[in-house]
Amino acid sequence: MAQVKQDPRVARKLAIRRKAQRRHSHFYQHCAHWSFNRQPGGEQPPIHWRRERWMLAATALLITLLSGFLIPVWATAMKPVAVPPVEHTLMPLALPKVEAPASKTPAMEEWRSVQVRPGETLADIFQTQGLSLSDLQRVVDSAGDAKTALHSIRPGQEFDFLIGGSSQLQGIRFDKDESTQAIIRLDATSPSMKTVARAVEMREQIAHGVIDDSLFGAANKAGLSNAMVIKLADLFKYDIDFVQDLRVGDSFTVVYDTVYRDGAYLREGDIVAAEFINQGERYTAYRFKRADGSIGWFSEDGRPIQKSFLRIPVDFTRISSPFSAARMHPILGLMRAHKGVDYAAPTGTPIHAAGDGVIKFRGWMNGYGNFVIIEHNSHISTAYGHMSRFANMRVGQHVRQGEVVGFVGMTGLATGPHLHYEFRVDGTQRNPQTVTLPKPEPLPGAQLAQFKNGVVKPQLARLLEIDNNYKLARAESTKRSDD
Structure with missing residues (x-):
C-alpha cells in the first residue's frame, strides 16, 4: 500500500507542536480541562466551578470594575480647571447733563412744479393751483426787486408752489433771472424772501x-x-x-x-x-x-458787422419791381424810370430806418402815398413810400437804425401792398441792392490789437480747421463713390 506524501510545511508545524507538548506536558495536563467547549460526540458532563474557573471569573470582574472606575476619573482629569470669576466693584460717576435737541429734523417739503403754457397768466396759474388772487397779491407784495420777473412771465418758465394741508400757500419759488432763484416764504408771521444763486x-x-x-x-x-x-x-x-x-x-x-x-x-x-x-x-x-x-x-479787420445802413429795411416775400432806368408803369401804362426797389410784403409789416438819421419829411406825396424821408448825413438820405400808416414820430425827430418808421401799405399809385425804397446820394437815386455802402469805423488801436490776438487768431484757426476737415471728408466721399 502506497504512502501519501505529506507537505513539508505541515510536517514541520506538527513536529514543532509535538515538541512544545513534550516540553510543557505538565501545563497541558494541568489546564486541559479549563475549556468551556463541549467535545463533539457523546454526552459531556456538566461544568463544575472549580478553583481555576473562579480565578478566571474574578479576573474578568476585576477588569470590568477597574474600567468603570478609571475612565470617569480620566475624563474628569481632562476637564479645564474652572477659574473663579473676577469680581468688579461699580463706582458711581457723575456725568454732565446732555439736553435733548430742541427740535426734530424737519420733514421733506413737497414743492409742486408748474410750467407756464402759451397765453397763460400768473393769475391763471394761481387759480389752477386752488389759490386766490389775494395769495397772488401777497406774493407780489413780498417779491421786492424780483417783482419784475412776476410781471413778465414767458412760456416754459417754471413756478414751484409749497401748499400746506389746508390749501394754504406757504411758499413759492421762481427764477428772478437766469442765474438767480427767488424763494418767498409765507408760512411765518411775516413774509420773507431770499435769493439763491444757480450754477450757469x-x-x-x-x-x-x-x-x-x-x-x-x-x-x-x-x-x-x-x-x-x-x-x-x-x-x-x-x-x-x-x-x-x-x-x-x-x-x-x-x-x-x-x-x-x-x-x-x-x-x-x-x-x-x-x-x-x-x-x-x-x-x-x-x-x-x-x-x-x-x-x-x-469782421476780421475789426470793423462792426452792423453797417451804417441796412441793405433791406423790411421783411419781404419777394421783389415785385427792381431798380430800373425804364419800366412800364403798372397803373399809368407809361414807360418811365423806376428809381427804387419795391419789396412786396403783407399790409402792416413794420418798416425800419435804414440807418441813424433825422426825419426830414413825413406826409403825403403824389404817387408815393404816405411817404417818409430820413436824412443820414449831408450826402445820403433814404425814402420810404406807399405806407399804410406812420409810426409815432414827427419831422425833426432823430431815429436810430432799425427803429420802426411806418408800416407797409398800398397808398398812392400801387397795385398791391409793398414798400417802395430809395437810396439817394446827393439827391440822386441809386440802386439800393448794388450801391456801395460806407464802411463803419474799425475798433480803436488798443482794442483792435486785443480783438485780433485774443479773438480772431484762435477762432480763425478753428474755422479753417473745420473747413479743411469738411473738404477732406468730402474728397474721400467723392473718391469712394467713384470707386
Whole structure:
C-alpha cells in the first residue's frame, strides 16, 4: 500500500507542536480541562466551578470594575480647571447733563412744479393751483426787486408752489433771472424772501453746412435750430441778401454757445464766431466785448458787422419791381424810370430806418402815398413810400437804425401792398441792392490789437480747421463713390 506524501510545511508545524507538548506536558495536563467547549460526540458532563474557573471569573470582574472606575476619573482629569470669576466693584460717576435737541429734523417739503403754457397768466396759474388772487397779491407784495420777473412771465418758465394741508400757500419759488432763484416764504408771521444763486455755464457748439436747397434746410441738417438760423442771417444781412443772393454750394460754419443751468440744458446762446461763403465771397463775424462793456460782432479787420445802413429795411416775400432806368408803369401804362426797389410784403409789416438819421419829411406825396424821408448825413438820405400808416414820430425827430418808421401799405399809385425804397446820394437815386455802402469805423488801436490776438487768431484757426476737415471728408466721399 502506497504512502501519501505529506507537505513539508505541515510536517514541520506538527513536529514543532509535538515538541512544545513534550516540553510543557505538565501545563497541558494541568489546564486541559479549563475549556468551556463541549467535545463533539457523546454526552459531556456538566461544568463544575472549580478553583481555576473562579480565578478566571474574578479576573474578568476585576477588569470590568477597574474600567468603570478609571475612565470617569480620566475624563474628569481632562476637564479645564474652572477659574473663579473676577469680581468688579461699580463706582458711581457723575456725568454732565446732555439736553435733548430742541427740535426734530424737519420733514421733506413737497414743492409742486408748474410750467407756464402759451397765453397763460400768473393769475391763471394761481387759480389752477386752488389759490386766490389775494395769495397772488401777497406774493407780489413780498417779491421786492424780483417783482419784475412776476410781471413778465414767458412760456416754459417754471413756478414751484409749497401748499400746506389746508390749501394754504406757504411758499413759492421762481427764477428772478437766469442765474438767480427767488424763494418767498409765507408760512411765518411775516413774509420773507431770499435769493439763491444757480450754477450757469456756457458750452461751445460747432455746426457746418452746405446749401443744397435752402438755408433753413442746410442749417437743420447741421443741427442748428430755426432761432439760430435767424441769428446767423441777422449777422450777415448787411452783406448778403438771403432771398436773392444764395446759391447751391454756399457754405457756413458757426461756433455758438449753449447755456446750461445746474448741469441741465437751458437754451441756445449767442454766436461766438461765424463764416459764410456766398458765391465765392467770404464773410466773417466775431463776437467781442468793447471797452465800455457792450458786446458787438466784428469782421476780421475789426470793423462792426452792423453797417451804417441796412441793405433791406423790411421783411419781404419777394421783389415785385427792381431798380430800373425804364419800366412800364403798372397803373399809368407809361414807360418811365423806376428809381427804387419795391419789396412786396403783407399790409402792416413794420418798416425800419435804414440807418441813424433825422426825419426830414413825413406826409403825403403824389404817387408815393404816405411817404417818409430820413436824412443820414449831408450826402445820403433814404425814402420810404406807399405806407399804410406812420409810426409815432414827427419831422425833426432823430431815429436810430432799425427803429420802426411806418408800416407797409398800398397808398398812392400801387397795385398791391409793398414798400417802395430809395437810396439817394446827393439827391440822386441809386440802386439800393448794388450801391456801395460806407464802411463803419474799425475798433480803436488798443482794442483792435486785443480783438485780433485774443479773438480772431484762435477762432480763425478753428474755422479753417473745420473747413479743411469738411473738404477732406468730402474728397474721400467723392473718391469712394467713384470707386
